[in-house]
Amino acid sequence: MTKSGDPKRRKASTPIDPSAILRVIGSIPEGAVASYGELATRAGLPGRARLVGRILREMPDLKLPWHRVLRSDGRIAFPPGSRSLREQVRRLAGEGVMVVRGRVDL
DNA sequence: GACATGACATAAC
């Protein structure tokens, strides 16, 4: 026993459990936005904003309102001109959220 | 196991 058999011990490559983060992101109301740090804290993971970003990156997004996730400054996380950025802006616009120059206009 | 990277945050300048 030692390290094999411990439920807390992550297996090789630590695929961590994004359930909490997914839950929080899915709980974002329509027409609203949230920042990575905010989501991380709400998920019970203070200081792990990067984790949220990592999860979304690895996620198949489908069915997840990732387009409501922005940076702490209300800025979009994607680089300008990026396809994902346009998609996010387009989706937000559909919910009444206007984005100008990569910034969210409330 | 060290080093580099990243859909980040906050502070300082």
Added chain:
DNA sequence: CGTTATGCCATGT
């Protein structure tokens, strides 16, 4: 507004 620095943690090399 811009960059630089520091912290934070999982991944990939």
